[in-house]
Every structure is written in structure tokens, then in C-alpha cells.
Amino acid sequence: MTSFPTAPALSRRTLLRGGLAGAGLLSLAACRSAADTAAGQATGDAAGPRRGGVLTVGTGVDFTPALLFAQSANTLVQRLVFNTLTRYDDKLQPQPELATSWQVAADGASVTLKLREDVTFHSGRRFTADDVVFAVKNLQNPARSAQLRSTATAVTDFRKNGDFELTLVLAHPVSNLFDLFEFMIVPDSETVEEAFAGTKLIGTGPYTFTERKPGSSITFARNEKYWNPGRPYLDGVEIRVVPQAESLLSSLKTGQTHLSYSIRGKDIATLRSDPQFRITPYDTGSGAYYIGANLTAEHVSDKRVRQAIAWAVDRERLVEQALGGYGTVSATPWPKSSPAYSAEAAGHYRHDPERARQLLKDAGLTGISLPFAHSNDPGNTAVAQILQYDLKQVGIETVLQPTDSPTMQKQLIAQSMPALWTLSHGFAQLHPATLAVSAYPFNEAKNSSRFSSPAYTDIVQRAWQRPDSDSPEAKALYGRITDVLLDEQFVIDLAIAGLTEVAVGKARGATLNKFGYLNLDDAYLTA
Amino acid sequence: MTALAAPARALPARARNRYLAGLLTGRGLTGLALVGTVALAGLLAPLLTGQDPDAQGPLALAGPSAAHPFGTDDLGRDLFSRVLHGITTDLALILSAVPVGALAGCSLALLAAGHRWADTAVQRVFDLVLAFPGLILALAVTAVLGPGRWPVFIVIALAEIPLFGRQLRSGILVQREREYALAARVGGASQRRVLLRHVLPNAVDPLIVQAAVALSVGVFIEGAMSFLGLGVRPPEPTLGSILSQSVGYLATRPTFAAAPLAATTALVLGFTLIAEALNRGIRR
Numbered sequence A: 001m002t003s004f005p006t007a008p009a010l011s012r013r014t015l016l017r018g019g020l021a022g023a024g025l026l027s028l029a030a031c032r033s034a035a036d037t038a039a040g041q042a043t044g045d046a047a048g049p050r051r052g053g054v055l056t057v058g059t060g061v062d063f064t065p066a067l068l069f070a071q072s073a074n075t076l077v078q079r080l081v082f083n084t085l086t087r088y089d090d091k092l093q094p095q096p097e098l099a100t101s102w103q104v105a106a107d108g109a110s111v112t113l114k115l116r117e118d119v120t121f122h123s124g125r126r127f128t129a130d131d132v133v134f135a136v137k138n139l140q141n142p143a144r145s146a147q148l149r150s151t152a153t154a155v156t157d158f159r160k161n162g163d164f165e166l167t168l169v170l171a172h173p174v175s176n177l178f179d180l181f182e183f184m185i186v187p188d189s190e191t192v193e194e195a196f197a198g199t200k201l202i203g204t205g206p207y208t209f210t211e212r213k214p215g216s217s218i219t220f221a222r223n224e225k226y227w228n229p230g231r232p233y234l235d236g237v238e239i240r241v242v243p244q245a246e247s248l249l250s251s252l253k254t255g256q257t258h259l260s261y262s263i264r265g266k267d268i269a270t271l272r273s274d275p276q277f278r279i280t281p282y283d284t285g286s287g288a289y290y291i292g293a294n295l296t297a298e299h300v301s302d303k304r305v306r307q308a309i310a311w312a313v314d315r316e317r318l319v320e321q322a323l324g325g326y327g328t329v330s331a332t333p334w335p336k337s338s339p340a341y342s343a344e345a346a347g348h349y350r351h352d353p354e355r356a357r358q359l360l361k362d363a364g365l366t367g368i369s370l371p372f373a374h375s376n377d378p379g380n381t382a383v384a385q386i387l388q389y390d391l392k393q394v395g396i397e398t399v400l401q402p403t404d405s406p407t408m409q410k411q412l413i414a415q416s417m418p419a420l421w422t423l424s425h426g427f428a429q430l431h432p433a434t435l436a437v438s439a440y441p442f443n444e445a446k447n448s449s450r451f452s453s454p455a456y457t458d459i460v461q462r463a464w465q466r467p468d469s470d471s472p473e474a475k476a477l478y479g480r481i482t483d484v485l486l487d488e489q490f491v492i493d494l495a496i497a498g499l500t501e502v503a504v505g506k507a508r509g510a511t512l513n514k515f516g517y518l519n520l521d522d523a524y525l526t527a
Numbered sequence B: 001m002t003a004l005a006a007p008a009r010a011l012p013a014r015a016r017n018r019y020l021a022g023l024l025t026g027r028g029l030t031g032l033a034l035v036g037t038v039a040l041a042g043l044l045a046p047l048l049t050g051q052d053p054d055a056q057g058p059l060a061l062a063g064p065s066a067a068h069p070f071g072t073d074d075l076g077r078d079l080f081s082r083v084l085h086g087i088t089t090d091l092a093l094i095l096s097a098v099p100v101g102a103l104a105g106c107s108l109a110l111l112a113a114g115h116r117w118a119d120t121a122v123q124r125v126f127d128l129v130l131a132f133p134g135l136i137l138a139l140a141v142t143a144v145l146g147p148g149r150w151p152v153f154i155v156i157a158l159a160e161i162p163l164f165g166r167q168l169r170s171g172i173l174v175q176r177e178r179e180y181a182l183a184a185r186v187g188g189a190s191q192r193r194v195l196l197r198h199v200l201p202n203a204v205d206p207l208i209v210q211a212a213v214a215l216s217v218g219v220f221i222e223g224a225m226s227f228l229g230l231g232v233r234p235p236e237p238t239l240g241s242i243l244s245q246s247v248g249y250l251a252t253r254p255t256f257a258a259a260p261l262a263a264t265t266a267l268v269l270g271f272t273l274i275a276e277a278l279n280r281g282i283r284r
Helices: A012-042 A129-140 A149-153 A177-183 A192-197 A245-253 A265-271 A303-312 A315-322 A353-362 A378-393 A405-414 A432-438 A454-464 A472-488 B002-023 B026-043 B079-114 B116-131 B134-145 B149-175 B179-186 B191-203 B205-227 B239-249 B255-283
Strands: A054-059 A086-088 A094-096 A099-104 A110-115 A155-160 A165-170 A207-213 A217-222 A236-241 A277-281 A288-293 A368-375 A396-403 A420-425 A491-496 A500-504
Touching (some): A086 A177, A110 A129, A129 A149, A129 A155, A149 A177, A149 A432, A207 A236, A265 A378, A265 B239, A303 A378, A368 A378, A378 A396, A454 A472, B116 B149, B134 B149, B179 B191, B191 B205, B205 B239, B205 B255, B239 B255
Antiparallel strands (some): A099 A110, A110 A165, A155 A165, A207 A217, A288 A491
């Protein structure tokens, strides 16, 4: 009789080992797959844009519907659902969007716009000049908290010439008219209140709003009737809210998100050598870190105390340790691309603790303690701790007040900040007058610091109420604005750091406008 | 009466011996060694390091060296000093919050033992606190008070109240049906006297074990709250906040997380081992 070998009985332990080994292999396969994908991404897109796919964008801050018409910490949604009249190119020259052409009157007192005739809202309603009128009036409404409200308010009359030509009559010339057109999204007049509440977003943009899960995600589908032929390429977009900086970084590394503008500078520094990621800095969005001072609070009402704070901060260390080197030390708000930029002014305040102490001594103050609010995310907490330490070295004790980002934004608008706070501001990347008439910290009419000065108002109004923005006269006025800012220090600028895009290799074509609105018209995912 | 009172007076000495016997086991000694080492390091922080835990410098994320035995953090602060002072902060918090929670829980349990309606009310209060997971409780308290020492203290104390309360209540329910308690009542002792003089001393054993468990839970709660940014305000160091800071550098600077992680683990493990040893001791 021939005996056949029998298979040994599988013990429970053997099965367990086998199972674990199998799970391990599967995990390895998954890692390999991710690595292959990354390698594939790095190979580029020789075949050109590909239609299809859903792009996932990671953000640290949730979308706040009540700030839809203002620039806030999350402006990713605006340009997905809506359009603007024009958009700037890299040289700050306006390019057509809903407006195909424009003519500014020689005296700067009016502008005539010709509008696209092939645009419909997601609801099916046709876009006309009436919608532009509505959009301007919408921004004039104080309830919208729009930073460019002052510019919108300068529009005093609307003259329609048919459905697709419109003249905006201005109370006076404004040098930042096209900043308004870059900023102002055109909402559907019939559903604007629902948009403001976040329940329904109807625009003319490349994507239609599908679902919002507060604190978690917001999703969009392709607008099949978009006026830009063949666009967008993507089937849809998901904006995923990941408040923890580490989790956001992990979501990029593991491929759960394709793109983010919320990665901290010091985290970006760890990705520099990874070929899986493409890192693109933008001179845009909420770019400049600063300390704000509430001039109605004790001690900081004294200009010498504010100047002492400006001298006390080690800006180089701040950029290196808190921003991972992604930033430029500057005592003024202007980036190098701004017509208001001056290297001498940017270096006006440097780290000089002795001078800071002397100023405090001159003010008759020793051992003062001030509340100091900061955004409670890890990146801004690190910034606040550096500032707290530097101020302590010159004798200013601060009590940190970690605050969530939307609350800080509301306090900024409501002028209810404590004695000191630190945040970042935008608007300096536009025409300089926009900063001084629109940004909450700098607005000459109503700013977060409650600073008021006839001289500041006069210079700002003169810089703003002129038809040109980069003539020698205009630049001289910007210089005088800078002088006031450096002297008064109600906003103590520290460093300029624009938004930085971190994208996996397969995500291509995403851009931001000057206000940080995400433009995915030409975005696509490679195979 | 003398005969009735005798067991109650004899118990503490016996109990002490049992606690000691439990602690003198391998498990107990290991726990004591772990907690003792970490606590001693924290208490001797000013002697062990002359560095200011909040002093920042240009040398960020440096590795271990003679000047900085644990390296430096992302703001150039000495991690050795921060971890030692972090231990002090943690211990100060839990050693003050846990007794407060224990006292409140036990007081409520004693109140509940007096009347049926009080028992029902206290049980529902315990249910209410237990219904909140620890982190939700932390979020709720922080939403009202803002981050800081007090919210951590309150959350630890609140979390411990029902645990001590329930533990003592169940002990009282068992003990008051025992013969000695019955005899005391027959002998004319008032309900309060029976409860405080006879029942309570005999129901206290599990509370000693619970205290050790509570201390480890306290370390965990502080760590979790600071990790989420709900704990002690920066720049004051705590083990949880240092761990939270280090997470972003796990891949590039793993030594950043090593020391606070080791200290937290030693404290939690140490208290757990002590609790286990005490439990075994009193069950002998």
C-alpha cells in the first residue's frame, strides 16, 4: 500500500501567524502601491490635462458661511462656486472673467464694463448686468463684513446699457477698483441669504455645491454648463477640514488629500526633499504676521510701548523657528512685489532689546502684564510663545489667550481684541490703498486697534482717491502711509509669508487669486 | 460596646499590614520604583537642572548633548528641564485634583447612604457625569473656562467623583448588612454613628486601590487635554503639551518625544502596578 503524505492539521497558532503575515503583506502592498502612485505622479503629465477624478483639498479651518463675502481664514470656496468680474495676472494686470472688457473714464469717476453673454447661474437663470449691480450692493451692506466695502460704497450709481453693458459711477476715483473686481464674487440674488447661511450656494462658477458637513467637509460637482468651454476637468472637489496640523500633514503623505494651503512652514520644511510633493509659494492671501495693539487698553495706548514691542521681537528667529524659514523679516506690511515696498522701511525695526527697555523706561513703565490673544492652532501657538518670550526679556509679561480662529475673526471685526494679539493679515499684496481702506487691522475709518488719526486718514484717502496706483505721486503717498505705520505701530508687522501650496505630483493646475480664492478651472489629476 | 468597637479599631493596623504586604511584592515594588523615580526627578528639578524651562534660544530641535541631555524643542528650549518641570506640573495637578474628587465622591456616597431619596438623586448625578466621555467633559469645561490649570483640575476631579462615590456606596451596602453593623444598631447606636464609626472604616479598602487607579487616570487626562491644546497654557510645560509639540517631528526628530513619553508611561504604569499590588494585598 502506498502511503500518501497528509497535510498537517493547521493549529490555531499557525492560522494566526498566517493571518498576521497576510495582513503584513497587504500593508506592504498598500505602501508599495502608494509609492508607485507617487512615482507615477512625479513623472508628470506628458499626455496633457485629463478629464475626471475628484480632487481632495485639505484645510485646517472650516468654511464660515457668514464670512462668504469677506476674506477669512478659509477662502477656498468662493471661486469654486462663484466668479469674479476680472482676475489679476502675475503682474497685477486685470484679465477678463465675467467682464470681457472695461473702460475707465479719463477722470477715473466711472468704469464701463462689458459682460459675458453666455453665463448662467447653477439654478439655470441667466447672468446679466443686474447681477453685477446686486453684487456691488451686496458688498455695500455692512452685514456682509466685506473688507472692500469702502471701495464698493464709492460706487454711487449704475447705468445699464442693455443686459450686458454697465457703467459704474463712482463718487470719486479709486486706485483699487480692480481689487474690488478681483474680490467681489457674484452671487445669485435669489438665494444670497441662503448662501450667507451656508445652506445653498448658487453661483456661475465651475463647480456646483453638493453637500456641507460643518467641521468635516464640503463637496462640489462639476458645473456641466460652465461658460468656459471644456472646463473644469475635474468631476468634483472635496474640501476636507483637518484642524490638527499633524493630521493634515499625514493626510497629504498618505494620499487622503491631494492639495493643501494650510501646511505650516516648519512642516513644509520637512517635505522639501520629498519628490512626491510639489511646493509652490504664493505672494497672496493672509500673508503677513503681526502683533496688533488695542489702543484703548492700558499701557499700549502709549506709542512708546508699542515701539518697544517692535524693537523687542527677534524677527529672524520667528521666521526660522515658527515659519520653517518660509517668510521674510519685515517691519512693514508690504511684500517685495508691492509698489509700496521699501527695503529701508522693512528693516526699520530689528531685534534690539536694550532700545526696547529704554523706551519702556522713558514711558515710566516697568513690569507690565498684558493679555495676548492668539489663534489656538499649533503654528500660531508657536509664534505666540516666541513673541511672549521676547517681550518678557524686555519686561513685558503677557498672558496668552488661545482663541479659535473664527472667534478671533469676529473679535477683529467687532474691535473687541485684548491689549495685544497676533494674527496674519492679507491685502498688502494688492494695490496699497486697499490695505489702508479695507483690511480690518489697517482700515483708516474703523480698524481693530481703534487707532484714529486725521493725518493717517488724509494720506490714505489721498492715496485711495486717485485714478492711478503706481505713479511717482502715488508711491510718495504710499511712503507716507508706511511712515505713519512705522511711527504709530498700532500694527506691528513682523514677517511676510504668503500661502504655500503643497500638492502631490498628480494634482496639477490649481491656482489662487490675490485673495486666496482657489481657482480649479484648469486643475486636473494625472493618471 | 467595647466588644463591638474592637473590630473597627483593629482594622486599620491589619489593613496597613495588608497594604504593606501588597506593596512589598514584585509588582508593588516595581510600581513604587517607577513612580518614585519619576516623582523624585520632578521634585528635584531645580537641583537637577539650572536651565529655565521657558528659556528659548536659537538652537532649535538639537539632539541630546552634554548641555542639553534630552536635546531642545522647536523653540530652542531645553527638553531636560521642560520634562522635569512638566513632571512637577503634572504631579501637582493630579495630587491636588484626585483627593478633591475622592472627597466629593465619598461625601456624596455617605449622603446617599442616609436616605433612599438622597441615594436616588446622587446616583443620577453620578450617571450624568459618567454619561460624558472624559474628552467631551474636557471640551465642555474648557469651552466655559478656557484652557488653563483650573479646567484640567476640574475635569480630573469631576471624572473621579462618580468612581469614588460608586466604589464607596457599594462597600457601604455590603458592610451595613454585616453582623457587627447589625449588632451596633441593636446596641442603640445611631444610624450616623454606625455609618461613620463602624461601616465606613471597613468599606475603605477598595478606595485605597481606587486612589492609585485615579492617579494614573489623572496623568492620562492631563496628557490628553494638553495634547489637544485644552490643558495648561503655554509656555508652562506639562508632559502632555511636550508630547503634543513633538508629534510633528516624530519622523525627523524622534528623540523629542522620547523623554516625555517615557515619563508619562512610567507614571501611568507605576500607578497601575501599585493599584494592582494593593488590590492583591487587601484580598489576601
